[in-house]
Amino acid sequence: DAWGWRIPMLVGCMIVPFLVMLRRSLTETEEFLSREAHRPSIRQIYAIMGQNWKVVALGLLMVSFSNTAFYLITAYTPTFGKQILKLSASDSLLVTLCVGISNLIFVPFGGYLSDRLGRPKVMLTAVAIGLLSAYPVMAWLTVEPSFYKLLALELWLSVIYAHYNGAMIVYVTEIMPVEVRTMGFSLAYAFSQAIFGGFTPSICTWLVHETGNKAMPAVWLSVAATFALISTAAVARLRRAKA
Numbered sequence: 001d002a003w004g005w006r007i008p009m010l011v012g013c014m015i016v017p018f019l020v021m022l023r024r025s026l027t028e029t030e031e032f033l034s035r036e037a038h039r040p041s042i043r044q045i046y047a048i049m050g051q052n053w054k055v056v057a058l059g060l061l062m063v064s065f066s067n068t069a070f071y072l073i074t075a076y077t078p079t080f081g082k083q084i085l086k087l088s089a090s091d092s093l094l095v096t097l098c099v100g101i102s103n104l105i106f107v108p109f110g111g112y113l114s115d116r117l118g119r120p121k122v123m124l125t126a127v128a129i130g131l132l133s134a135y136p137v138m139a140w141l142t143v144e145p146s147f148y149k150l151l152a153l154e155l156w157l158s159v160i161y162a163h164y165n166g167a168m169i170v171y172v173t174e175i176m177p178v179e180v181r182t183m184g185f186s187l188a189y190a191f192s193q194a195i196f197g198g199f200t201p202s203i204c205t206w207l208v209h210e211t212g213n214k215a216m217p218a219v220w221l222s223v224a225a226t227f228a229l230i231s232t233a234a235v236a237r238l239r240r241a242k243a
Contacts, residue, residue, distance in 0.1 A: 040179050040180070044179075048177055048179050055177070057188075058175075058234060060191050060195075061228060061230070061231035064195070066168050067193050069165075069221060070165070072217060073158055074096055074100070075201055078092040085142070091147040092150070098154070105162075119171040120236035123167045124236075127232065130157070133156070134218040137157075139215040141153045171235075
């Protein structure tokens with residue numbers, strides 16, 4: 001308690017030199033290289049964002065499943081395991097650690113698959129599996145909660161999240177207009193993070209308290225999955241129409 005909390009922070013700082021090297025070695029995409037060398041004014045940026053608000057809104061909905069799933073399997077897991085399932089704090093935190101390792105492995109794999117198979121296909125498959133399996137699996141966990149059942153559930157959701165997120169991050173970036181790509185992606189991601197991500201632990205706790213059903217967090221995840229499924233399909237259809 002006195003000093004050990006600093007260790008993860010120091011380990012995390014070790015990635016900074018790698019990030020600097022990675023950023024300095026990256027090349028611009030053809031879309032940016034083909035543009036004229038001038039920056040749009042603030043007024044032009046707002047005008048372009050206003051013209052493309054539907055794309056930003058769809059991007060927000062696509063990010064919703066990723067943020068909800070991430071907060072559910074990381075930030076909410078210790079609370080869910082200890083307060084709702086009555087497991088030990090160490091068991092819940094160990095599950096969270098395993099989820100972090102799983103994300104580290106499978107997020108890049110999700111991106112790789114999206115390069116090979118197409119981003120919409122990977123995203124739609126992952127979110128559909130999540131929508132169909134979230135509640136049944138969580139209901140199975142809450143019948144007789146145990147460390148191994150919680151671990152199995154969280155790793156299952158982690159794999160779904162990772163494959164979706166690995167494709168989604170790139171896809172939401174790609175659909176934004178080149179002139180305001182950074183701003184468009186940032187708005188979609190930040191608003192989704194605030195609505196679906198940050199409130200997920202509170203909403204899940206409230207749902208369990210109001211209904212008495214320990215599997216209710218899966219319902220909130222299913223809501224986000226529905227938004228993501230509809231928005232991803234809509235964007236894929238719009239891009240096919242433009243092509």
